[in-house]
Amino acid sequence: MRLHQLKTAEPSWVREYEGMLEALKQAGGDPSAITSGKFATLVVSANKVLAKSELPGIHFEAEELPTGIHARIFVEPGTKITKPVHLCFGMLAEEGVQEIIACYEIGDDAQVAFFAHCTFPNAQELKHLMEATIRVGKNAKMSYTESHYHGPYGGIEVRPHAKVFVGEGGKFMNNFNLIHGRVGSLEIDYEVDVGKEGVAELVARVYGTGTDRISVKEFIRLNGERAKGLTKTRVAVREQAMSEVFTTIEGNAPYARGHMDCTEIVRDRAIAKNMPLVIVRDDRAQVTHEAAIGTVNRKELETLMARGLGEDEAVDIIIRGMLQWV
Amino acid sequence: MKVSNLFVWQGRRNAMDDILLKVEDISLKRNGRYILRQVNLSVRRGEIHGILGLNGAGKSSLAYTIMGCADYVPDEGRILFEGNDITHLSITERARLGITLAWQEPARFEGLRVSTYLSLGMKEPDRTRIMEALEAVALPPSAYMHRFVDNTLSGGERKRIELAAVYAMRPKLAILDEPDSGVDILSLDDVLKLIKGMASNGTTVLLITHRDEALEIADSASLMCQGTILYRGNVEQVRQYYAQRCKLHPEMLKSPG
Numbered sequence: 138m139r140l141h142q143l144k145t146a147e148p149s150w151v152r153e154y155e156g157m158l159e160a161l162k163q164a165g166g167d168p169s170a171i172t173s174g175k176f177a178t179l180v181v182s183a184n185k186v187l188a189k190s191e192l193p194g195i196h197f198e199a200e201e202l203p204t205g206i207h208a209r210i211f212v213e214p215g216t217k218i219t220k221p222v223h224l225c226f227g228m229l230a231e232e233g234v235q236e237i238i239a240c241y242e243i244g245d246d247a248q249v250a251f252f253a254h255c256t257f258p259n260a261q262e263l264k265h266l267m268e269a270t271i272r273v274g275k276n277a278k279m280s281y282t283e284s285h286y287h288g289p290y291g292g293i294e295v296r297p298h299a300k301v302f303v304g305e306g307g308k309f310m311n312n313f314n315l316i317h318g319r320v321g322s323l324e325i326d327y328e329v330d331v332g333k334e335g336v337a338e339l340v341a342r343v344y345g346t347g348t349d350r351i352s353v354k355e356f357i358r359l360n361g362e363r364a365k366g367l368t369k370t371r372v373a374v375r376e377q378a379m380s381e382v383f384t385t386i387e388g389n390a391p392y393a394r395g396h397m398d399c400t401e402i403v404r405d406r407a408i409a410k411n412m413p414l415v416i417v418r419d420d421r422a423q424v425t426h427e428a429a430i431g432t433v434n435r436k437e438l439e440t441l442m443a444r445g446l447g448e449d450e451a452v453d454i455i456i457r458g459m460l461q462w463v
Numbered sequence: 464m465k466v467s468n469l470f471v472w473q474g475r476r477n478a479m480d481d482i483l484l485k486v487e488d489i490s491l492k493r494n495g496r497y498i499l500r501q502v503n504l505s506v507r508r509g510e511i512h513g514i515l516g517l518n519g520a521g522k523s524s525l526a527y528t529i530m531g532c533a534d535y536v537p538d539e540g541r542i543l544f545e546g547n548d549i550t551h552l553s554i555t556e557r558a559r560l561g562i563t564l565a566w567q568e569p570a571r572f573e574g575l576r577v578s579t580y581l582s583l584g585m586k587e588p589d590r591t592r593i594m595e596a597l598e599a600v601a602l603p604p605s606a607y608m609h610r611f612v613d614n615t616l617s618g619g620e621r622k623r624i625e626l627a628a629v630y631a632m633r634p635k636l637a638i639l640d641e642p643d644s645g646v647d648i649l650s651l652d653d654v655l656k657l658i659k660g661m662a663s664n665g666t667t668v669l670l671i672t673h674r675d676e677a678l679e680i681a682d683s684a685s686l687m688c689q690g691t692i693l694y695r696g697n698v699e700q701v702r703q704y705y706a707q708r709c710k711l712h713p714e715m716l717k718s719p720g
């Protein structure tokens with residue numbers, strides 16, 4: 138494994154870095170994206186920046202805090218970063234706190250796609266808190282794909298919170314995935330303000346088992362004329378897991394269009410809730426929602442079982458299909 | 464009766480008693496009404512056995528009962544597979560013994576790719592076999608392997624993929640519930656060729672249909688009417704009775720079932 142970007146030679150941190158890359162692989166990611174040196178990357182374990190590499194037009198500033206970091210990620214106006222930017226947050230420790238205070242500034246007319254890998258493979262009593270402020274400039278485009286891996290124990294509390302401002306003609310797409318391993322306790326809280334002709338799309342896919350607790354709160358305010366907002370939520374809960382999905386879209390300007398789409402699968406003693414809220418303040422705006430909560434379709438299940446799959450295995454395949462299918 | 468058919472049929476009969484599937488006096492009630500009434504059926508290993516019947520005759524219900532679907536636990540009777548009573552086994556257990564079903568209206572799956580779907584019934588995923596199965600149902604593998612088995616497939620495409628999945632699985636017994644419905648007439652020949660292909664791979668086929676021309680490839684057949692099997696035996700005879708709209712015929716009453 139190439140470690141040329143590693144900022145420290147201290148053996149324990151080298152091991153930490155390798156361990157995080159290994160966990161990334163377990164979560165279905167490709168560690169070579171981080172190690173190849175071809176992409177802009179930032180790797181943070183606990184409160185330590187382990188690796189950092191920039192490309193022209195994108196800059197990372199990071200300051201270590203007692204239990205985390207304060208990061209500023211800046212994309213210069215007019216820059217199109219064509220290769221994905223890989224961020225890696227996490228820690229191998231079983232317990233502790235990681236707090237990421239992040240500020241993303243995407244300049245006017247810039248374009249960037251982030252892939253954030255958040256890995257906590259051994260979590261037994263861990264907290265991961267993310268407070269992000271995201272500004273997407275005029276006609277800028279930012280996508281943020283966040284894939285989490287929390288290991289098999291469920292001893293983790295994860296709170297990704299973000300306040301997002303999408304400028305005129307800007308586009309923000311968020312894609313949150315937590316479908317491998319346990320969830321633990323998850324509280325997603327996103328608030329997005331969308332300006333004139335801007336677009337915000339929030340997609341979340343989560344698979345909860347055991348005693349996992351999932352809360353997804355998403356709030357989109359369509360403040361500018363012809364602003365568009367979409368939330369797509371796919372949640373599956375099994376065993377005693379519980380999920381609550383609260384989504385709100387406000388249509389506050391002429392011709393704003395919003396839509397909320399939530400599908401949840403429940404099995405065993407799990408509980409799923411969905412509360413979409415529509416607020417419209419302009420009679421030319423329109424916000425719609427659709428929700429379906431139910432168990433796995435019997436015929437789908439029996440079709441897979443007739444190929445020799447066990448019931449649990451069949452349920453898993455159907456759920457994973459539903460989660461991927463967005 | 465075609466002489467050649469008679470010959471084949473009698474030839475099999477002599478070699479018989481290698482009964483793969485035996486349905487004994489199966490009855491199934493819904494809301495106090497019989498959907499299946501004392502159904503008796505024997506299918507010999509290696510044969511293609513046709514079940515012909517009008518809409519509502521109970522063909523699909525019989526298929527689900529043999530497969531072991533949740534709502535189709537018989538009220539009476541038993542089902543034997545290779546001589547063992549499987550009446551109380553789950554679908555999974557029956558499938559692992561080598562029974563599978565191609566649904567009349569197959570389910571759709573979000574996010575499940577054709578290649579994955581076809582590999583589910585195999586012990587080890589085998590790309591060559593998946594491609595072979597798609598070719599066998601006249602779907603170009605390059606165009607279909609990576610599609611999803613969801614509602615973007617047309618009805619006919621979905622049915623072909625269902626048949627391909629059974630073909631790729633190579634079960635001991637394939638219950639095909641109207642494999643010829645929803646596929647265009649031109650390709651009926653393709654479907655029949657495929658079923659013959661399954662049989663030559665060693666699969667015994669229970670071919671459910673309401674199109675009597677599909678029975679051309681069958682070695683033997685049963686006529687189903689109002690939840691029961693009226694006649695079992697010779698294909699030509701079954702086709703004739705069917706053409707008379709299952710009218711009770713003195714000879715049928717004599718048939719051993």
Ligand SMILES: Nc1ncnc2c1ncn2[C@@H]1O[C@H](COP(=O)(O)OP(=O)(O)OP(=O)(O)O)[C@@H](O)[C@H]1O
Nearest residue numbers: 493498516517518519520521522523524525567673
């Ligand atoms: N769950 C059910 N509740 C009530 N009646 C049922 C149920 N399932 C099937 N039936 C009835 O049982 C009869 C047999 O149905 P089945 O689907 O087995 O017929 P089929 O021979 O497969 O017909 P087709 O050729 O139309 O597919 C029909 O009259 C049908 O309405």
Ligand SMILES: [Mg+2]
Nearest residue numbers: 522523524567
């Ligand atoms: Mg039917």
